[in-house]
Amino acid sequence: MIDFGNFYKLIxxxxxxxxxxxxxxxxxxxxxxxxKQNLDSRFNHWVNSIAHLPEINQPIEVDLTNGVTVKTETPxxxxxxxxxxxxxxxxxxxxxxxxxxxxxxxxxxWRSDLKWQRLLPYIxxxxxxxxxxxxxxxxxxxxxxVGAGARLAVGIDPMALFLCQFEMVRKLLGGDQRAHLLPxxxxxxxxxxxxDVVFSMGVLYHRRSPLxxxxxxxxxxxxxxxxxxxxxVIEGDLHQALLPQDRYAQMRxxxxxxxxxxxxxxxERCGFKKR
Ligand SMILES: C[S@@+](CC[C@H](N)C(=O)[O-])C[C@H]1O[C@@H](n2cnc3c(N)ncnc32)[C@H](O)[C@@H]1O
Numbered sequence: 510m511i512d513f514g515n516f517y518k519l520i521x522x523x524x525x526x527x528x529x530x531x532x533x534x535x536x537x538x539x540x541x542x543x544x545k546q547n548l549d550s551r552f553n554h555w556v557n558s559i560a561h562l563p564e565i566n567q568p569i570e571v572d573l574t575n576g577v578t579v580k581t582e583t584p585x586x587x588x589x590x591x592x593x594x595x596x597x598x599x600x601x602x603x604x605x606x607x608x609x610x611x612x613x614x615x616x617x618x619w620r621s622d623l624k625w626q627r628l629l630p631y632i633x634x635x636x637x638x639x640x641x642x643x644x645x646x647x648x649x650x651x652x653x654x655v656g657a658g659a660r661l662a663v664g665i666d667p668m669a670l671f672l673c674q675f676e677m678v679r680k681l682l683g684g685d686q687r688a689h690l691l692p693x694x695x696x697x698x699x700x701x702x703x704x705d706v707v708f709s710m711g712v713l714y715h716r717r718s719p720l721x722x723x724x725x726x727x728x729x730x731x732x733x734x735x736x737x738x739x740x741x742v743i744e745g746d747l748h749q750a751l752l753p754q755d756r757y758a759q760m761r762x763x764x765x766x767x768x769x770x771x772x773x774x775x776x777e778r779c780g781f782k783k784r
Contacts, residue, residue: 511556511676513540516689519661526731527639527661527703535699536691543692547669555673558599562680563589565611569683573656576622577649578609579682585611593681600674605646610681621649624710624739633735635659638705641729643695644712648675651688654708662688663704665695700728710739714757719765723779736781741766747774 517537520529565585572578584590594613597603606617636658642650645664648671654662664675675690695712707729709722716722726736741758743751745768757763767775773783 511559511672513537513689513691515686516691519686519689527705529639529663529701529703532699532701539693539697540691547692549669552669552673555600555670558596559673559677559680561592562596562677563592565589565681565683571682571685573652575656576607576609577652577656577678577682580609580611597677600670600677603647603674605649608649608678610678617647617649621646622653625650625653628710628737628739629657632657632737633706635706639663639703640706640708641665641704642708642710643726643729644709644715645675645690646671648678648688648690650708650710651675651690652678652682652685655685655687659687664688664690665693665698666690667692667694695722695725698725698729702728702731704729704734705731706735706737708737708739710737713738713740714763714766717764719767720775720779723775723781727779727781735784736776738772738776740772742769742772744768745771747771 517533520532523530565581567581567583569579569581590612593611597613597615603615603617605619605621606615607620607622608615635654637660638658639661640654640659640663642654642662642664645651645666648664651662651664669692672690672692679685679688707726709726713719713722730736743749743766747768747770750765750767750771752765753763757766
C-alpha cells in the first residue's frame, strides 16, 4: 500500500511561509481519483515488491550529499542483497539514478548525479527551504535536494512506476519523510505560491504550451523564489524556436525547443526576473 497520510499530516500544520495547508482542500480527492483511475496493471506487482524488501535490523548510514547511498556498518547478508536486487529489478526501467542501496547499485540509464553537479553552482542555498521538483521521475534529485539541506522536497510526476521506484528507495533509506512524490501532473496543482525553489528539469520541451508551463511554475513560487529551469535549446536568435516534426534525439512528444534569447524572452513575458 502506498498512502499519502504522512504527507497530509506534514502539510496540515499551518506555517507563516511555505504554507501548503490549503492544498488539502483538493489533494486527497485528486490522489483518490488517481488511485481509482491508475490503469497500469503492473502497479500491484510493484507495490508488492516494495512490501517484500528485507527488514534491515541495524542502524543505517545514509549519504545524500555525494550521491544517494545507504549502508550499514556491518554489511547486510549476501542473501538480503540478492533479494533487494531482485525486487529492484521488478521496477525496471530505472531511468534516473544512480543509487547505491546496501551495495546494490542501480546503474540507471541517465546519470542524474552529473546533471545535479552541473546545476548546483546556480541553485540557491537550499538549507531549510521548501522545494518542488516538477517531473521528478524516480525522485533522484529530491534526495539530493534533501542532502543539500532542504526542509521538505516535494516531487510531482504522473507515472505510477516512478512513484513506486521512489517509495522503494525511501524504504531502503529508512523511511525518510523529508521527500515526497505525488503522482500528479503540473496542470493539477492549484496556485500554491509556497515553494522557495521550483525545479523544472527536462520537462519544458515535453509540454505543448511552454508558456502555460512557465506560468504554472511561477504559481508555485513564493515571492522572490527561484526557478531552476533546465531544458533543451537550439543555437539561434531572438524569436527562433524549433518545433520538430517527429522524434527529436529519439524522444517522442517533443514540442518547442527555443534559442537562449527566445527562452529568456518567454521567461520575461511570464514575469520572471533575472537576479
Ligand atoms: C525527461 S524526464 C526528466 C526527469 C528529471 N526531471 C530529470 O531532469 O532527469 C521528464 C519527466 O517529466 C514527467 N512528466 C511528464 N508529463 C508531466 C506533467 N504534466 N507534469 C509533471 N511531470 C511530467 C515524465 O513522467 C518524466 O519523468
